[in-house]
Amino acid sequence: MAAEGGHGAQTSGEYIQHHLTNLQVCKIESGEWVWNHCAGNFWTINVDTMGWSIFLGLIFVWLFGRAAKKSSSGKPTKFQALVEIVVEFVDGSVKDTFHGKSRVIAPLGLTIFVWVFLMNFMDLIPVDWIPLLAGKVGIPYMKVVPSTDVNITFGMSIAVFFLIIFYTIKNKGVKGFIGELTLHPIAPPTRGAGLIAAPLIIAFNFLLESVALLAKPISLSLRLFGNMFAGELIFILIALLGVYQLPLHFGWALFHLLIVTLQAFIFMMLTIVYLSLASESH
């Protein structure tokens, strides 16, 4: 599709690079907001991925909110039945993992599952369609799959991370949270000659446990980002093949459909597991 894109002079490298570049706006030192010259500037917003992400989130809220508003215990409409299938699936997953009572975990799981699924699903729209349309109206870059942007996946996993810390402290107290970080996996001695070794053991525990804690959001976001980015890149590479891309694209899209759903499910499931660990004493 590179050739069809009307960029005759474009090399494959440029084509790929173009597809991987975000539409950005940033605040430079002079206080002005500028477009697309933002490398290394933290005060940058990836307008395309952020925009698509919020747009898809709004779609989720609109669809499910409408279903919830019209929901009745009587005979459901087809759309309500579909929504209920998703809700029951999430509810079942939560109940399998978390046996306590929580008002947050299940809605959080539903939001994450549907939202991440929708973001991933953007990957199945042929890679050139939306960037081409955007180019026609003068937008130079358009990355349409939010979950191929590491900021988006990290944004979500960091929100989950803070929820983990919040619920640990809420359910076990600050003491419990610090204890969790320092008293496992080796219990420090509380009396006798071993007391001398206690600070050392606590430091060791803290090192281990803080790595384990930090690994949660990092693995959560990098798993999603890696899968989606690789999938997107392969779609772009397939798009370079000319006519032969059609069967290949079809095959990869079929396979990717699994990844799209699976990654959304994994993100939800791990969030549920992390939060139930934070809520339950063990």
Next chain:
Amino acid sequence: MDINLTLIGQSFAMLVFVAFCMWKIWPPLLAALEDRQKQIEDGLAAADKGKESLVKAAAEADEIVGEARKQATGILDQAHARANEIVADGKSDGVKERDRQLSAAKAEIEQEANRAREELRGQVSAIAIASAEKILNREIDGKAHDDILGKLAQEL
């Protein structure tokens, strides 16, 4: 691939969406689901109960039909007996009537015969007297023997 403000934006967006989901989406949907579960459960129980009462009603109906049949047979038997009785009664009435009429006829016949005999007797005696008169007219005086003849006629 830089980390930038988008990260914080996405975090906030997520918290907002989750909050909305907690507020407006999850509770009504789950309430509807649980309500329907309960309705289905109740419906199944009601269906079971209905089936049970149907079986009971069928047994009851069978019983009633059996009883009615028994009653009907009884009534039929009674009717037959009554009919036989009526027929028998009729027969005996007929016989009685026949006997009565027969005896009445007989009595009448006898009466008639008696009357005829009486008449006949009268006539015979008259004839006898007449013939005797005729004979006696020739041989004896009728007046002398009138009393004997009268006695004779009376004896006849």
